[in-house]
Amino acid sequence: MHVKEGEVCTLLGRNGAGKTTTLRCIAGARPPDVRDGRIRFRDDDITAAPTEDISSMGIGLVPEERRIFPNLSVEENLHLADVARNWSNSVRRSVTMGEGGMTTEEVYEEFPRLEERADQRAGTLSGGEQQMLAIARALKQHTDLLMLDEPYEGLAPQIIRSVESAIQRIADSGKTILLVEQNAVAAMNIADRAYVLDQGEVVFAGGAEELRADEETREQYLGV
Amino acid sequence: MSLFADLLGVFLNGLQAGAIYILVAMGLSIILGTLKFVNFAHGALYLIGAYAGLLIANEVRLSNGLLQQYGYETVGLDLGFLAALILVPVFVFVIGLLMERYLARAFYDRPDIDQILVTFGLAIIAQEAFRVLFGGQSINFARPGWARGPVMLPAIGNFPRWRLAVIAITAVLVLLVYLLVEYTDFGLIVRAGTRDPEMVELLGIKLTRPYIVMFAIGAALAGVAGVVGAPLENVNPSIGMETLVPAFLVVVIGGVGSIRGAVVGGVLVGMVYAILVGAPLASIPVIGGAISWSAWSQVGIYALAALILLLRPEGLFGSEEVS
Amino acid sequence: TQDGNGGGNGGGNGGGDGEDYPSLGNFPIEGDTATFGFNVPTSGPYSSEGEDELRAYKLAVKHLNNGGGWVDDFGDLSGDGVLGYEIDFVEGDTATDADTARESASRMVQRDNVIMFSGGSSSATAIAQQGLAQSQKVLFMCCLTHSNDTTGKDCVRYSFREMFNAYMTGQALAPVVTGEYGDDLSFYQLYADYSWGQTQQESMKQFFEEAGWSQVDSVATPLGESDYQSYLSEAANSGAEALFLNHYGLDGANSLQQAIEAGLDQNMEIVMPLYNRPMAQAAGGAIEGIFGTIAWDSQIDNEPSNSFTQFFGDEYNGRVPSGPAQLAYAQTLQYAAAAERAGTFYPPEVIRQLEDYEYDNIGMGQETMRKCDHQAQRDIPVVRGLPESEQGQGQFFELVNVTSRDDVGYACDEGPAAECELGEYGDE
Amino acid sequence: MALLELDGLVKEFGGLVATDDVNFDVEQGERVSIIGPNGAGKSTLINLITRRLEPTRGDIRFKGESILGKKPHEVVQRGISKSFQTASIFPELSVRENAEIAALAAEHGAFRFNFLRHRDRYPAVQDRTRETLEAVGLHGQRDVTAEDLPYGDKRRLEIGIALASEPDLLLMDEPTAGMSPDETSDTVELIERVKEELGLTFILVEHDMEVIFSISDRILVLNRGEIIADGTPSQVQNNAAVQEAYLGGVEL
Amino acid sequence: MADEVGTSTEQGFGDEGLYERWLAIKDNELTVAVITIVAVAIFPWLFADAPFLGDFLQGYRGLASLILIWGIFAIGFDLLLGYTGLLSFGHAAFWGGGAYVAGIFSAEVSGLPLLVVLAGTVFAVLFAWVLGFLSLRRGGIYFSILTLAFAQMLYYMAAAPLSSFTNGENGFTSVNVEPLFGAIDLGAHVFWPASILLGEMLYVFIAAFFVLAVMGAYRILNSPYGIVLNAIRENEQRAEFVGLNVWRYKLMAFIISGAFAGVAGSLFTIHGNYVPLQSLYWTESGEIVIITVLGGAGSLFGPILGAGLYLYVANVVSGFGTIGTLWHLILGIIFVGVIWLFPRGIWGIVSDVRDLIGDRMGGDR
Ligand SMILES: Nc1ncnc2c1ncn2[C@@H]1O[C@H](COP(=O)(O)OP(=O)(O)OP(=O)(O)O)[C@@H](O)[C@H]1O
Ligand SMILES: Nc1ncnc2c1ncn2[C@@H]1O[C@H](COP(=O)(O)OP(=O)(O)OP(=O)(O)O)[C@@H](O)[C@H]1O
Ligand SMILES: [Mg+2]
């Protein structure tokens, strides 16, 4: 499996197909289980790199269930991304972090809702707001590759639409996006290319159009 | 003596009694809240702080123990009390670093019970090591004039100068730690890590160093407590454990991980104690007078803890998720 | 009747005593070595005291076997063992804890078959050990224990106490202290809330009120308290002119130190009824000018005291012996002398020799070991703490007075003795 | 009378409404499946029925009697058993002991004062243990430590534990999650067999449509805490709302 | 003695050899009883008087009794820690509380030994019930600290407010033990020649309780409770969801372990004729934790081994010159080492070695 620079790629499959696991492997979370295979990012082998280094190299993950810090305020949640950029993790650092992503102002422009809630504790935000915060946080990082794990999960239709357009805009700005979704139709709206996963194996790889045309795969693996 | 002055006196006594517990409990609580590490050896850090302070400040004559047997009748650097106050926190901070690196880290993933047991064992080792080296006797922690004797306070009368200083030092340290945790990037990372360490790493921050530093800060607080608290009593090998038990009560009363909780818990314990000992109860006709409530002062502290835990199991300022 | 026998070493009368006594406790002794047990705290809060006791015990054994020291002056002792037996000893650590002390003592009795054991340092450990002594029928010679109960409520036939008690401390202190500070002061007492502290404060109240002082209040502090500040502020606010700190050991060092720290000495006269050396050491400069009583002191000027200070110092390169050391040494020799007088180690006979024994050979004047409660009637040294600058070399006190035994003490139906029931000799 | 009745059940987590006014009945002998997107509130619903969660509003009746205010173990004793989403077993005990615990709870009730009687003196417990293990096909591995079993067998053991108490109603939360196709079909077979043999009533939460359609009489579709469809498999399959919310039809 | 409790239900005697035959009978209740009785009967002689061994060990009979007493305490504690997974730091309350009540009962009501033990045990049971009721509302570290707090409360009560009953720091000295059944003096020797092995009646009295305790614990572990408690330790939530009233089982485990502590505490009073205030202090709770973990929590024999080892070191090794003064330190280091490297304790190491040898002997079983 590979993702090209600048494209929007989507990873589809049923529950438990292994989508989240794939993203987590890339991000380096709980990586020692990777038994076979390599993960390369821009020619660097990151299979065994520590989580924090992978993040520093420009791979951002918006994980399932959002994982914002409920005990911190919205502002603090966003600030943490800035802190992360300037934080030196070891005395002799092998990876240097590039320029940051968006500033807080830019993020607030993107999601005006968050500015209104700047001082609210993130745990008390609505689901949609939390999702925005999670995406905003990833945008603030220096991310070349943004990985989104079911970003529409639990969101109301109009919020989905605004999240969707945010993703679209990010994609347009030249960032690479890897989107994981159960909802194949929604994903294919913005994807250039798609992979379909089942029981941990890639069963389909190709352009979004191609998948749309492939009744059988859709029927069998996506239930559509 | 007016009732007001009386109450003021009791308040001050309660505050000073609680101050040392606050310092010890704050470190204990931070370590338990952020690192989820149960440290029964925290009292040993108090002990180390006390002995280190004693040996830095004074020259001490030993009358038994292994050192004395091997000819070291007097030990200590004799650099003065001020030097001790400055050097001890640094020294115990370093011990905290080592403890995190070589002990706690190996036990983060093991059950609570193992953490309790291994640190309990360590506390015994520390206590016995001091007993073996310096003997079991209590050593007087002599101080220079400016840290000794009484000051005259309006309304209250004579009050030990050093106890007043301990209250002030505690207040300053509480404030510093509070600012550090609430208003610095470091504090932000630690607070975030408390809830979701993996996500912090996904953002690109390795938590190893913030954790080790946080642990060492907690340790240093216990060390400070040792060097400022021991002069109020005497230095002997069992003071560590004796301080730990009430400090744990303060932590659970206040709520794990909460600085505010440690402060309120410590003050509460100090106040209950001072009230049971002091005048207010005795001057109330029905319950005072005939019965000496002072005999109940220790019982009162434990009863308070039990009561609060039963009514509010997560402690006064604790959040439910921690346990 | 009860017949405690350790080690199951059965055996009839035998022994080398040449007398026909049944076997009882660890009597008769097998072989030709009699073993003593010395059970002192070498860890815990009174360990420096215990170490000094141990030095004196070892010296006593050495002198009993080879002559020297007071052995040469005691008419009953030969300096060639006791009753032809060579004396050996075992030691144990009480850790200043009654439970440990008792276990250690029972090891001495059962495993090492000691014919006598001695020790103490803390009334709780002494009382625990003498209970064992009575049930095992092995003699216990108390060393440092000051509670009225040791020879009062908890007294036993198989134990003797040379040390005085809280009651006698009150009697000895009252004249000296009232002489110094005047005879119409009001006083406030803090006391440790257990039997020693309770009896101590009762005795202080009794004898100081008899001397014309009046008590404002007497407040108990829990055992093991380390922060007396709250109690002391109450005392300071009470308006009393004197403060008695009936605390002992570490508690005493803490309460005295904290009283000085809080400036109580500026407005009140402080009295510490019972001192000991580790206490003084831990309290440091705080003891300056504070009155109290003490078991024995090297400054007492008479022949036995001077020679004890001399030969103890010779043995342990110049060290000045403490009061407990003198008690330890004296008690060991007293036992040996009694056995010689009895002509046997058979405990009931040795006990009878010790009961109502009159002596003046241990530096505390003319004494009687009373039969009714096994309490020595003797003089009591009253001391005053030295300033920190003059402390050192084992000296912490200035000797103010040695109160004569005629001015202290009580009849067999009075005071603590009224509660004493000694129990059986074991040969009834 | 319905075996299980849910009446206006609401569960809120802070501001989030996890189940929103859920009403449905389950008849004796019925096999009901609950489907719905992630976070729809399926597990929450199951947890409400097993009394692991306290509802914000509403009532749950089992055999005509409200079970609100009952402890989880009391609900189990009344005949509601649950198989967990992730294999929840007693890892350091043997397979046989795992089953025996459930058998004990079934034979002896929630608590009994029998700590001085040997376990072997209860033949009924032993029999039930053996029957349970045979039913899930683990009798041959009875002396293996549970944590050493392969994942699929652990799930089977987990189901076995739930079955040992001979429940009237069995709740299953994603019983085939994490299983390979073979293991999944084995499990389906197991469920089929149990269904035949014991005539159980059960409620199943699953994402695997094959499993759902092959073994349920009735399907409930949950979306954002609300029931959006309730009917036979074919009815549900053709339901537009379901297509939209879950099966993936049209984008919102 | 049997530590792997109740692993075999179907027993068959084969002729394959001694080892198999041993395996077949070793978990039989009668076997356990016989082995325990024999071990207890020869223990004091081996420990104190046996030629060479007794001299080498330097044991003594009083210590043998004390080891059995602490052994009873440790067995009970292990039911809670090893089998139920609850770490109590407050068991001094039952040990010391039982000891005090036994002492006071003997002085005020009756000195008949069985009644004295009964009184101490009843108190421990009732107190464990109350304390368990309050402490078991919380798990993990909170449970440990709650039990510690309640036990300390009892200590301070005994030290000051209740000192008129307990005699405060001096300890309770008025213990009055009468002859057993009014006829058999506990201080007297048993009839010859049994006295060579057993010594005094007191030892027989204590040993009888010890055998009962081992058998009782063995019964409990092989009863439904054994497996239920294990289940609670392993996965408390699942145990609740198979329909077990976890809370009541935990409370029962706490009470049962309190009862063992009460029996042990009462015997301690009879053994020593004295109750030290120290018996209520938290260090006593710490000691039983060390004993149990060191010996091997989660096995029947481990804690007994731990009790023997700990008391031996504390009372005998502590007298050996320089090493003696270091005994506490060394024990602390060993304790930390055991938790770090061998969480199953010394008995865990022993049984691993034994299994290894067993595998060799028994072939591919
Ligand atoms: N820690 C774990 N232990 C055991 N199995 C796991 C673990 N994590 C994931 N799995 C299993 O691995 C498989 C793949 O899981 P994954 O979360 O990657 O699926 P997914 O495609 O993201 O599903 P969803 O759509 O529900 O998010 C699942 O069957 C899951 O149950
Ligand atoms: N303890 C809790 N505290 C707060 N929110 C919770 C809690 N448990 C569940 N939720 C929320 O309630 C909603 C419903 O969760 P639930 O687990 O019932 O979903 P589900 O339908 O089982 O999903 P899945 O198919 O992924 O298992 C989710 O948004 C979840 O985040
Ligand atoms: Mg996923």
Ligand SMILES: [Mg+2]
């Ligand atoms: Mg679910």
